Amino acid sequence: MPLRPSLVAPLFAALILGCNGSGGATSATTGEGESGTAQGSTTGDASTGSTGAETSGTSVGDDEPSVTYFRDVKPILDQRCANCHRTGDIAPFALENYQQASMWGPILVPEIEDKTMPPWGPDADCNSYLHDPSLSDLEIATIAEWVDIGMPEGDPENEPPKADPPPPIDYDIELAGVPFSPTIYPDEYRCFLLDWPALSDRYVTALNIVPGERSIVHHVIAYVIPSAEVDTYAALDDADPLPGYECYGGPGGEEVPRAQWLGAWAPGALGGELPEGTGIRVAPGSKVVVQIHYHPVAGAEPDLSVVQLRTAAMVEHPAYLLPLANPLWMLGVVEMTIPAGESDVRHTFEVDLPSAIDYLHNDAEFGLDEPVQLSMAGLHMHKLGTRASLSVKRGDGGEQCLVSVPRWDFNWQGVYEFETPLIVDPSDSVFLECHFNNQAGEGTVAWGDGTEDEMCLGIVYVSAL
Ligand code: HEC
Numbered sequence: 073m074p075l076r077p078s079l080v081a082p083l084f085a086a087l088i089l090g091c092n093g094s095g096g097a098t099s100a101t102t103g104e105g106e107s108g109t110a111q112g113s114t115t116g117d118a119s120t121g122s123t124g125a126e127t128s129g130t131s132v133g134d135d136e137p138s139v140t141y142f143r144d145v146k147p148i149l150d151q152r153c154a155n156c157h158r159t160g161d162i163a164p165f166a167l168e169n170y171q172q173a174s175m176w177g178p179i180l181v182p183e184i185e186d187k188t189m190p191p192w193g194p195d196a197d198c199n200s201y202l203h204d205p206s207l208s209d210l211e212i213a214t215i216a217e218w219v220d221i222g223m224p225e226g227d228p229e230n231e232p233p234k235a236d237p238p239p240p241i242d243y244d245i246e247l248a249g250v251p252f253s254p255t256i257y258p259d260e261y262r263c264f265l266l267d268w269p270a271l272s273d274r275y276v277t278a279l280n281i282v283p284g285e286r287s288i289v290h291h292v293i294a295y296v297i298p299s300a301e302v303d304t305y306a307a308l309d310d311a312d313p314l315p316g317y318e319c320y321g322g323p324g325g326e327e328v329p330r331a332q333w334l335g336a337w338a339p340g341a342l343g344g345e346l347p348e349g350t351g352i353r354v355a356p357g358s359k360v361v362v363q364i365h366y367h368p369v370a371g372a373e374p375d376l377s378v379v380q381l382r383t384a385a386m387v388e389h390p391a392y393l394l395p396l397a398n399p400l401w402m403l404g405v406v407e408m409t410i411p412a413g414e415s416d417v418r419h420t421f422e423v424d425l426p427s428a429i430d431y432l433h434n435d436a437e438f439g440l441d442e443p444v445q446l447s448m449a450g451l452h453m454h455k456l457g458t459r460a461s462l463s464v465k466r467g468d469g470g471e472q473c474l475v476s477v478p479r480w481d482f483n484w485q486g487v488y489e490f491e492t493p494l495i496v497d498p499s500d501s502v503f504l505e506c507h508f509n510n511q512a513g514e515g516t517v518a519w520g521d522g523t524e525d526e527m528c529l530g531i532v533y534v535s536a537l
Contacts, residue, residue, distance in 0.1 A: 136224075136226050136227065136230065137221055137224040137226070138217065138221065139214055139217045139218040139221060139224070140218070140224050140225060140226020140227070140230065141170050141173060141174070141218070141223065141224065141225045141226055142170075142225065142226040142227060142228050142229075142230050142231040143226050143227075143230040143231065143232070144214050144218065144226075145173060145214065145215055145218050146170075146173070146231055147231070147232055147234075148207065148211050148214065148215065149167045149168075149173055150168075150234070152190050152205055152207060152211075153167045153189070153190060154166075154167055154168050155339070155340035156190075156339050156340040160286055160287055161286045161287060161339060162286060162287060162288075162289070162290060162339040162367070163339075167180075170225050173223075174223045174225075177215075177218070177219045177223045178219055180215060180219070181215060181216050181219050184207055184212050184215060184216075185212060185216065187206065187207075190205045190206070190207070190340070191338075191481070191483075191484040192204065192205055192206050192484070193451075193477040193479070193480070193481065193484055193485065193486065194475050194476065194477060194488050195476040195477065195478050197473075197476075198461065198473035198474070198475060198476035199449075199473055199474060199475060199476075199488075199490060199491075200490070200491040200492070201488045201489055201490060201491060202489045202490070202491055203489065205340070241278050241280065241344060241345060241380075241382055242382060243278065243280065243380035243381060243382045244381070244382055244383055245269060245270070245274075245380070245381040245382075245383055246378050246379065246380055246381075247266040247267075247268075247269075247360055247362070247378070247379040247381070248266070248376055248377070248378045248379070249264035249266060249315060249316060249362070249376070249377075250315045250376070251284070251315075251374035251375065251376045252264075252314070252315045252316065252364075252374055252375055252376070253368075253372070253374040253375070254288060254366035254368040254375070255368060256368065257368055258367060258368070259290075259365065259366065259367060260318075260365075260366040260368060261318065261319055261320045261363060261364070261365050261366070262315075262316045262317070262318065262319070262363070262364050262366065263308075263316050263317055263318070263319035263323050263324060263361050263362070263363045263364075264315065264316040264361070264362045264364070265297070265305050265306065265308075265309045265316070265317075265359055265360075265361055266359060266360045266361070266362060266379070267359060268296075268354055268356070268357070268358045268359055268360055270354070270356060270383065271356050272356055272385070273353055273354070273355055273356070273385070274353070274354055274383040274384070274385065275351030275352060275353050275354075275383060275384050275385070275386065275387040275390065276334060276335075276346070276351055276352045276353075276354060276381050276382070276383050277345065277346050277350070277351040277382050277383065277384050277387065278344050278345040278346060278381065278382035279294065279334060279335040279337070279344055279346075279379070279380070279381055279382075280337070280341075280344040280379075280380045281294075281337040281341075281362075281377055281378070281379055281380070282377065282378045282380060283339070283375065283377045284373075284374070284375040284376035284377045284378070285372050285373050285374065285375040285376075286339070287369055287372050288366050288367055288368055288369055288372045288375055289339070289364060289365075289366065289375060289377055290338070290339070290365045290366060290367045290483065291336070291337070291338050291364075291365040291483065291484075291485070292336070292337040292338075292362060292363065292364050292365070292377065292379075293333065293335075293336045293337075293362075293363045294333075294334040294335050294336075294337075294360055294361070294362050294363075294379055295322075295323045295332060295333055295334060295360065295361045295362075295363070296332040296333075296334055296352070296354050296358050296359075296360060297323070297325075297358060297359045297360070297361055298332075298355065298358055299355065299356075299357035299358055299359075301325065302357075302358075302359050304325045305323065305324065305325050305359065305361060308324050308325065319361075319363055319521070320454075320521055320522055320523050321452075321454055321520070321521045321522065321525065321527050322363075322521050322527075323361035323363055324361075324521060332352070332392060332393065332394075332432075332433075333393035333394075333395060333487075333531060334352060334354075334360065334381075334393065335393065335487070336450065336485065336486055336487050338484065338485075338486060341486075345382075346391065346533070347391075347447040347448070347489065347493065347533070347535070349387060349388040349389050349535075350387055350388075350389045350390070350391040350447070350533075350535040351383075351384055351387035351389075351390065351391060352390075352391055352392065352393060353390055354383075360379065362377070362379055364377060365483075389445065389535040389536050389537065390435075390437045390535065390536050391533055391534060391535035391536070392429060392432075392433060392435075392533070392534055392535075393448070393487065393531060393532075393533050394425075394428060394429065394432065394531065394532050394533075394534055395432075395452075395529050395530070395531055396421070396423055396428055396462075396502060396504055396529065396530040396531070396532060397421060397504070397527070397528060397529045397530070398421040399431065401419075401421075401519040401528070402519060404518075404519070407518055407519075408518055408519040408526070408528060409516050409517070409518050410456060410508045410510045410513075410516065410517040410518070410526055411510065411516045412510055412513040412514055412515050412516060412517075413510070413511060413513070414508075414509075414510050414511065415509050415510075415511040416458070416507055416508075416509065417507065417508045417509075417510065418505065418506070418507050418508075419505075419506050419508070419528045420503065420504060420505045420506075421503075421504045421528070421530075422465070422501050422502070422503045422504070423501060423502055423504075424498060424499075424500065424501045424502070425444055425446075425496055425498075425500075425501075425502060425532070425534055426438060426439070426440045426441070426442065426444070426498050427440070428502075429444075429534065437536045438534075438536055440498065441498050442498065442536070442537070443495050443496060443497045443498065443537060444495070444496050444534045444535065444536060444537065445493050445494070445495055445496075445534065445535045445536075445537055446464070446474065446490070446493060446494050446495075446496050446532055446533065446534055447489060447490055447493035447494075447533050447535065448487050448488060448489045448490065448531075448532070448533035449462050449474040449475040449487065449488060449490070449530065449531065449532050449533070450475060450485065450486055450487035450488060450530075450531040451475060451477055451480075451485070451504075451506075451529065451530060451531065452485060452527055452528075452529035452530075452531060453480055453482070453506055453508070453526060453527055453528055453529070454482060454523070454525065454526050454527055455482050455523075456508040456509055456510050456513070456517060456526050457480040457482070457506060457507070457508055457526070457528075458479075458480055458507045458508060458509045459476075459477060459478050459479065459480055459506075459507045460476070460477055460480060460504070460505060460506040460507065460528070461473065461474075461475065461476035461477070461504075461505050462474045462475050462476075462502065462503070462504050462505075462530040462532070463476075463502070463503050464494070464496055464500050464501070464502055464503070465500060465501050465502075465503050466497075466499075466500050467497060467499030467500050471503075472494065474490070474502075474532070475488055487531055487533065489533075495537070496534075502530065502532065504528065504529075504530040506528035508526060
């Protein structure tokens with residue numbers, strides 16, 4: 073995994089900065105040393121502030137520097153970073169207090185300036201999304217300036233009040249497997265086949281994952297397995313002596329994945345509610361496969377993650393989280409090949425939604441000639457993927473971008489909810505484009521579920537009008 077070396081270098085850099093505050097050559101280290109001794113006092117900060125040109129030596133008494141931790145930086149870190157960068161969570165260091173923020177400050181700036189952090193794949197030029205955690209240009213500039221002027225702490229009194237948290241969601245179903253300790257480094261993908269408790273049709277209207285051991289649960293995808301296909305998955309489960317079974321690009325099972333997506337979750341996820349009035353039907357006798365991507369760390373406790381679902385007996389707009397890909401790739405009739413030595417292999421697929429729904433689900437709620445609403449989209453490839461996009465091609469020749477991920481990262485995939493849902497007519501089609509790099513590969517890679525295979529999948533949330 074390339075993540076580890078890239079992580080280690082800045083960690084070391086920051087540790088060195090943190091330890092020899094006076095030895096470093098950057099202006100940031102000076103500020104850190106001073107503010108560290110002036111914890112909680114405003115006089116100390118005024119002297120730190122005087123190192124910043126912005127204050128032009130006019131600071132007197134309790135005048136604050138142009139940017140301070142408590143007034144300007146903490147609110148951003150709390151809102152955009154600390155949901156992962158907190159003790160015991162998935163990120164490698166915490167950003168919860170002044171000491172931590174000033175210790176890591178210098179290495180935060182390059183990551184936020186090139187938009188690596190917070191992790192968020194979709195290109196803002198393509199579409200706008202709800203729950204977009206990206207920092208604004210102003211927020212990026214604020215943190216950069218704070219580091220530049222020596223990371224003054226400022227007065228805790230000046231911390232702006234926090235926004236009220238959103239009202240809690242009333243989940244009515246909880247699914248959990250048995251405790252599991254991943255042992256495959258650096259990544260282990262495990263699928264758990266869980267019983268679905270409801271005895272009549274239910275519509276899932278919100279989904280959340282509560283990781284049991286936060287430090288190792290990187291990413292979760294939940295799938296509904298229809299009763300007719302449960303045996304295939306039960307066989308996979310039985311064949312593996314440990315809890316659950318190994319899986320990778322999907323829940324395993326058959327060649328043509330009819331396994332319906334229920335939702336995807338990553339640490340720090342915001343939201344969890346499906347678009348208002350919509351829900352995904354789960355029939356009695358179904359099972360749920362929960363695929364957990366683990367990043368094992370030494371000393372972690374066994375994980376028992378819980379899937380929380382809010383369900384309703386009826387919804388106004390039944391919906392599917394549809395995987396879109398060329399069925400001929402999956403069947404091997406048309407090979408989705410990625411030859412070794414090629415650095416940019418492109419695969420595309422175009423489909424109209426009513427036929428995709430008909431092919432996968434044959435559901436009377438969705439007529440072949442009916443428009444549908446699209447309100448979320450995502451993409452799925454494995455590790456050779458470099459970029460991908462999904463768009464609607466209008467019958468009249470227009471085109472609308474749904475989601476585009478210019479720097480594909482298998483670790484941070486998601487399904488993103490549009491700020492503005494759109495209606496797709498039967499004369500429109502959905503166009504999927506994936507790019508792969510197999511330059512360093514030894515052999516041709518083709519469609520499949522495994523680590524050595526690839527996929528090119530669009531995921532769309534479609535609801536009946
Ligand atoms: C969704 C969880 C999440 C959020 C939100 C998040 N991070 Fe991270 N961050 C991680 C993880 C996990 C890593 C370890 C590397 C990786 O897996 O990409 C990391 C690594 C880093 C690194 C080290 C980079 C490296 O080279 O490995 C920096 C710096 C960083 N984060 C800063 C931030 C800042 C600043 C914010 C907020 C603006 C933020 N992160 C928000 C999860 C998160």
